[in-house]
Amino acid sequence: MSDISWHRYPLITHSALAKKWLQIQSNLGLASNTVEAYGRALEDFYSFCRQIAIEPKLAKREHIAAYIRDLMTRPQSRSSRAGILDSSSGLSNATIQQRLTAVRLFYDFLMEEGLREQNPVGRGRYTPGKGFGGQRGHGLVPRLQKMPWIPNDAEWKRILEASRTESLRNRLMLALSYDAALRREELCNLQTGDIDPSNRLLHLRAENTKSRQGRVVPYSVLTDNLYRAYLEHRRNLSRSRGPLFLSESRRNFGQPISIWTWSKVIRGISTRSELDQFSTHTPRHLCLTDLARANWDIHEIATFAGHRSIQTTLLYIHLSGRELALKLEQGMAAIHSWRIKQLSEVLL
Known part of the structure; x- marks a missing residue:
């Protein structure tokens, strides 16, 4: 069981529900890095709720939407390459997904405790005429699958x-x-x-x-x-x-x-x-x-x-x-043979 560094999460520490939830994650044997990521995410959400003067336990869809907007437009301190959809601002898509996952799991916990009837984060994408239902598995923010950077020889x-x-x-x-x-x-x-x-x-x-x-x-x-x-x-x-x-x-x-x-x-x-x-x-x-x-x-x-x-x-x-290189090589060889055949039929 990992020990939680509570001094890193002052807002969570002063919330009995949030503290209880994070402690449960630790007690379940999650990796210490996962617990820490959840702690940072929920602390960030609590900080946002304080800015807009809303009790986290009472947050609704519009508050979650405002939080997502904040994450997408928040200035990035380290590098502009982390911007959402490759923009020059906002947290990376992976970070936003991580933050929303922690918040969603927290509201799942509140529902299990009988403190909420619905999860404001949910698990569906907004679709006109269908609200936030959508298909299960699609998040509120599209998940980008970006290719990792691989250095060349130089x-x-x-x-x-x-x-x-x-x-x-x-x-x-x-x-x-x-x-x-x-x-x-x-x-x-x-x-x-x-x-x-x-x-x-x-x-x-x-x-x-x-x-x-x-x-x-x-x-x-x-x-x-x-x-x-x-x-x-x-x-x-x-x-x-x-x-x-x-x-x-x-x-x-x-x-x-x-x-x-x-x-x-x-x-x-x-x-x-x-x-x-x-x-x-x-x-x-x-x-x-x-x-x-x-x-x-x-x-x-x-x-x-x-x-x-x-x-x-x-x-x-x-x-x-x-695989692409092999297919290209084979394809070019076939095309080359075809071209040579055409040349021979006409020029010979």
Whole structure:
């Protein structure tokens, strides 16, 4: 069960219902990152309700619509590329979907508690003549399926050059994140006992994976060399087994690093390489795309990545372009043969 950092959610803390709901999510064993995302989302909604002077428990459809409008037009502090429908303002489509999911689940809870008859968020898209009914599964905001950014060879080289000055720990983490296609949480939560150096294998525990399914993945000789060097260095921080990656700052010396520490490292690399698109997920995206380019079977890629659905894996097949390239090659060969035949019939 995860511990909730209540100081991050002052409005939720002062609402018995909201606090109870978030605590239930934690008690149900949801991943700590999921609980934190729900907390941020509900705190944001409570803040909006306070701005428009409405009690969250009493919010109606028009208030939810106003909240969505606010999310779509809210200035984005980090980058204009996060705008809704690629505009220069507003939170990203994924963030808006996440916020609405948390709010919808909160109102589901209020209905279960007998405090509301209807969920103002609902699960339908507004259709003229049908209100918010629509078809189940369609949200109030269309869900955009955007392709992840994959660096080309020159951009990847810039990323690596910008990483050259990073600490041994950070260089190992970057190598592992690509080599084993690790998510941020999987990487930061690695334990010393999760690594089998004799066989160069990582054992990813189910509780740290998104799919809640454990898996075993290999890593390269290069990463193994970095790992062995870091292990020697780690002994200066702690001789205890446990979390693999430890902080070297004065404030948290020898303590396990957080996912936010790794995000900060990646932002630094992104800034130095002048590639704003580079994120903690980029090495994973690149690795899985490279596996698709290398003609790995889709089921092999899914197993390596820890995907629950083959549909997710198909994204990397599309990104690699291997099927389109093969069809184009075959198609052009057929067209070329046809053209040559025409030439021979006329010119010979």
